[in-house]
Amino acid sequence: MEYTIKGLADLAGVSTRTLRYYDEIGLLKPKRINEAGYRIYGPDEVDTLQQILFYRELGVSLDEIKRIITDPDFNPEQALLDHREKLRARKAQIELLLENIEKTLNQLKGGKPMTDQEKFAGFKKKLVEDNEKAYGAEARKRWGDDAVDESNKKLLNMTEEQYQELEKLTAELNETLKKAMETGDPASPLGQKTAALHKEWLTFFWKEYSKEAHAGLAKMYVADERFKAYYDKIQDGAAEFLRDAIHIYTDKTNE
Amino acid sequence: MEYTIKGLADLAGVSTRTLRYYDEIGLLKPKRINEAGYRIYGPDEVDTLQQILFYRELGVSLDEIKRIITDPDFNPEQALLDHREKLRARKAQIELLLENIEKTLNQLKGGKPMTDQEKFAGFKKKLVEDNEKAYGAEARKRWGDDAVDESNKKLLNMTEEQYQELEKLTAELNETLKKAMETGDPASPLGQKTAALHKEWLTFFWKEYSKEAHAGLAKMYVADERFKAYYDKIQDGAAEFLRDAIHIYTDKTNE
DNA sequence: CCTTGACCTTTCCGTTACGTCAAGGTGTAT
DNA sequence: ATACACCTTGACGTAACGGAAAGGTCAAGG
Numbered sequence: 001m002e003y004t005i006k007g008l009a010d011l012a013g014v015s016t017r018t019l020r021y022y023d024e025i026g027l028l029k030p031k032r033i034n035e036a037g038y039r040i041y042g043p044d045e046v047d048t049l050q051q052i053l054f055y056r057e058l059g060v061s062l063d064e065i066k067r068i069i070t071d072p073d074f075n076p077e078q079a080l081l082d083h084r085e086k087l088r089a090r091k092a093q094i095e096l097l098l099e100n101i102e103k104t105l106n107q108l109k110g111g112k113p114m115t116d117q118e119k120f121a122g123f124k125k126k127l128v129e130d131n132e133k134a135y136g137a138e139a140r141k142r143w144g145d146d147a148v149d150e151s152n153k154k155l156l157n158m159t160e161e162q163y164q165e166l167e168k169l170t171a172e173l174n175e176t177l178k179k180a181m182e183t184g185d186p187a188s189p190l191g192q193k194t195a196a197l198h199k200e201w202l203t204f205f206w207k208e209y210s211k212e213a214h215a216g217l218a219k220m221y222v223a224d225e226r227f228k229a230y231y232d233k234i235q236d237g238a239a240e241f242l243r244d245a246i247h248i249y250t251d252k253t254n255e
Numbered sequence: 256m257e258y259t260i261k262g263l264a265d266l267a268g269v270s271t272r273t274l275r276y277y278d279e280i281g282l283l284k285p286k287r288i289n290e291a292g293y294r295i296y297g298p299d300e301v302d303t304l305q306q307i308l309f310y311r312e313l314g315v316s317l318d319e320i321k322r323i324i325t326d327p328d329f330n331p332e333q334a335l336l337d338h339r340e341k342l343r344a345r346k347a348q349i350e351l352l353l354e355n356i357e358k359t360l361n362q363l364k365g366g367k368p369m370t371d372q373e374k375f376a377g378f379k380k381k382l383v384e385d386n387e388k389a390y391g392a393e394a395r396k397r398w399g400d401d402a403v404d405e406s407n408k409k410l411l412n413m414t415e416e417q418y419q420e421l422e423k424l425t426a427e428l429n430e431t432l433k434k435a436m437e438t439g440d441p442a443s444p445l446g447q448k449t450a451a452l453h454k455e456w457l458t459f460f461w462k463e464y465s466k467e468a469h470a471g472l473a474k475m476y477v478a479d480e481r482f483k484a485y486y487d488k489i490q491d492g493a494a495e496f497l498r499d500a501i502h503i504y505t506d507k508t509n510e
Numbered sequence: 511c512c513t514t515g516a517c518c519t520t521t522c523c524g525t526t527a528c529g530t531c532a533a534g535g536t537g538t539a540t
Numbered sequence: 541a542t543a544c545a546c547c548t549t550g551a552c553g554t555a556a557c558g559g560a561a562a563g564g565t566c567a568a569g570g
């Protein structure tokens with residue numbers, strides 16, 4: 001099937017100006033030009049336009065799209081799989097915004113107030129994209145740790161200030177844990193200060209604190225390899241020490 | 256809570272440049288300017304920015320947003336309800352695109368081929384918006400029948416050509432129906448031609464044709480007030496006549 | 511006290527992805 | 541033969557910022 005410029009434009013729901021522009025920048029050249037100078041598009045161009053629109057829909061710049069689809073290694077199937085992932089992420093974002101609306105409506109009707117943070121949940125589209133790019137170890141090499149940390153911070157929806165406070169608290173926690181381990185006793189004042197700091201640290205991530213959950217997390221610190229490795233890097237046996245300290249801490253405040 | 260420009264920017268996930276621009280165009284003025292000339296934002300500005308971002312997310316121009324939120328009749332709750340509707344529509348559009356991807360992937364793997372129309376299903380975002388605006392009888396007054404017809408055509412995902420063919424066919428069907436009714440006999444050649452034309456007309460909307468479904472639709476034409484009114488406007492009793500003609504037609508080709 | 515470094519200001523030019531004329535050629539249905 | 545709906549190439553306009561220049565402000569640390 002062959003199309004004139006308006007035929008293809010109507011088919012795809014874009015303007016003829018758009019198709020001429022795509023021709024101009026070399027993104028989508030017509031299959032041929034007829035005697036009268038008209039642009040004639042064929043089946044291949046139809047499929048390419050479909051791919052272009054998928055990328056455009058996802059906010060990729062035309063320049064980038066051109067780079068991608070003219071790449072000799074371009075794999076249409078993989079591209080579609082990528083699109084699917086992105087679209088699912090976008091769907092999730094919309095669901096976040098819908099939740100946000102429900103909360104805001106609730107607040108308007110005299111329900112519980114929202115924090116300023118919550119008011120902007122779901123809007124950080126670009127940041128989510130950045131995170132996607134930054135995902136994985138390879139990203140750290142390509143953009144450096146700073147970029148990845150930046151992205152994480154944004155994902156956590158924190159202000160600069162809060163993030164710095166978290167960093168400080170993390171450092172203090174690790175420092176105190178190290179010192180406490182020198183005493184060798186999880187029940188010692190330093191050991192218990194570590195547990196208290198850990199509770200404070202947790203409030204950055206948890207909406208509500210409960211002793212049970214805290215104690216449960218402590219157990220997991222030893223059971224889960226990833227957590228264990230993180231704490232053992234500070235000092236060998238740190239995960240176990242922290243677990244014990246937390247258990248004593250949560251038991252103590254229980255009575 | 257008060258924020259400096261970067262504080263609010265970080266909170267909302269926008270750039271400071273964006274906030275300065277919003278100030279410049281009068282969309283979001285800071286609560287006050289301090290002695291040093293710094294922009295200081297308060298709680299009201301936080302809430303306004305949230306509303307702005309909702310509208311922006313939905314593709315409303317900043318000019319339009321300004322008009323909306325400075326309107327003395329502006330109702331924040333109604334606005335949120337509107338946002339919710341739009342977001343749900345967008346979610347539906349994404350689901351359409353996801354279906355499109357599945358189909359395209361299936362075709363790549365040697366599954367059944369897609370029509371060129373299908374390849375662009377889900378992309379007509381602007382057209383869907385237009386349709387939303389054009390929805391309801393009031394819209395016909397405001398934009399005229401042409402605009403609404405245009406929108407309908409696009410929604411049906413037809414090319415200009417196909418649409419013209421449909422219009423022609425519709426006219427021919429109505430014409431033939433009128434003439435056939437003069438004979439008074441649904442079984443007459445003209446009556447049967449009407450039924451045949453109706454079948455052809457149906458293929459514009461149905462993916463697959465079956466005599467049973469066709470006969471069923473004919474019954475509905477009489478039972479459903481809306482359909483009955485449409486055909487009776489052509490001539491009184493037209494719905495019944497067409498139903499009978501179709502029943503004879505589908506019975507005949509049955510044997 | 512003085513210097514850093516992260517903030518803040520205004521001004522101005524650049525960019526992307528087209529929309530919108532303008533001025534003219536083409537194709538075909540009546 | 542004349543509409544009328546197509547097509548062409550310029551060329552200018554636009555929205556919503558990004559980014560750089562040139563400079564003022566402020567809290568923290570040596």
